Amino acid sequence: MTERKAWCLSLIPVLFFFISFFTYYCSYAIVQSYAGTSKSVKSHNSLCAGRLTQKKWESLDLNISRRTQLFLKLDDFFWREHLSTLPLPYGIKGSELQLLKVLAVTANCQMPANIENLECRTCVVIGNSFAIKNTSLGGTIDKYDVVIRLNDAPVRGYEDDVGNKTTMRFFYPESASYNPGLNNQPGTLQIFVPFKQQDVLWLKEILYNEKRGRKGFWKPPPQIWLGDFAQIRVLDPHFLHQTAEKLLRIPLSAKGKQIHPTTGMLAVVVALNYCDVVHIAGFGYPNSRNLNDPVHYFDHRTMKSMKNSYHDLSHEAEVLKRLEDSGAIFYLHPHS
Structure with a gap:
């Protein structure tokens, strides 16, 4: 009897060890599961917190104030109190009547409520550069609240690198796709950027189904546009003016060849004004002087085609x- 009692007592440490191990294992598993969840939440929250608390770029003198009114609207008819003294692309002087007709059809000047009401907006601007090719960034890009794309850059067939989500697409007549539905989601906002008076005329003719003019374009724009008119927004020239004068510091009126900001640079400035987090991908041109280097991720154009560009790329x-x-911005991929 005494031996049996001693044997049972000898099992107590072993039993205690197994109970302790089981308790520790279960606790560890539970803690890890919560840690995994909090890690993903913390990642998003820290991304926003960093943008909201560290405004290092205020020294850039851009007067960025998270301005939410990005688009021209009919009810205030652009700067009623302070009439524009500059023509397009930096003002609306001389284009007031045509813009009025355009805005009468594209009356909606709002952003979707699910984006407008966000406490923190994470945005990514996707450039068209060859630099984004083979980066496999598609899944990462689609996680941002706002994905901004440029011109007629395709998505279909390139989803692995550029993603599939599109919140806004910036375009002008020469860069418009005749059928925006091919490479945009149904709710994508089509952000019209007028660089010249003919651009506004083109959009008016599309909206009112009038005879299309063909003069004044460096490339024939689409004569048919199959997009949803309700998704069109006309970007306030304030942002192009800000990009040129405050950021690039280029002359707004000059004799001879006029230099203008690229659509990509403009989109970055709009994002800096509207978003709390601004990341970019697909920006940058080859450093080499080889004119045969590819420019875009989706076509066969080379640097030779950019030789006489109206942009100062360097x-x-x-x-x-x-x-x-x-x-102010963060690149999603290595760049030179």
Whole structure:
């Protein structure tokens, strides 16, 4: 009897060890499961907190104030109190009547409520550069609240690198796709950027089904546009003016060849005004002087085609570097 009692007592440490191990294992598993959940939430929250608390780029003198009125609207008829003194693309002087007709059809000037009401807006601007090819960033890009794309850059067939989500697409007549539905989701906002008076005329003719003019374009724009008119927004020229004068510091009126900001640089400035987090991908051109280097991720155009461009690409690259160094933007992929 005494031996049996001693044997049972000898099992107590072993039993205690197994009970302790089982308790520790279950506790660890539970803690890890919660840790995994909080980690993903913390990642998003910290992304927003960093943007909201660290405004390192205020020294850039951009007067960024999270302005939510991005588009021209009919009820205030653009700067009624302060009439514009500049023509397009930096003002609306001389285009008031045509814009009035356009806005009479595209009356909606709002952003979707699910984006407008966000406490923190995470945004990514997707450029068309060859630099985004083979990056496999598609899944990452689709997680942002706002995905901004440019011109007629395709999505179909390139989803692995550029994603599938599109919140806004910036375009002008020469860069418009005749059928926006091919590479955009149904709710995508079509952000019209007028660079010249003919651009506004083109949109008016599309909206009112009038005879299309063909003069004044460096490339024939679509004569048929199959997009949803309700999704069109006309970008306020304030942002192009801000991009040129405050950021790029290029002359707004000059004799000879006029230099204008690229649509990509404009989209970055709009994002800086509207979003709390601004990341970019697909920006940057080859550093080499080889004119046969590819320009875009989706076609066979080379640097030779950019030789007579109305943009100062090297200067814009320097400005993007300054924005990156200041913490205003963040690249999703390595770049030179």
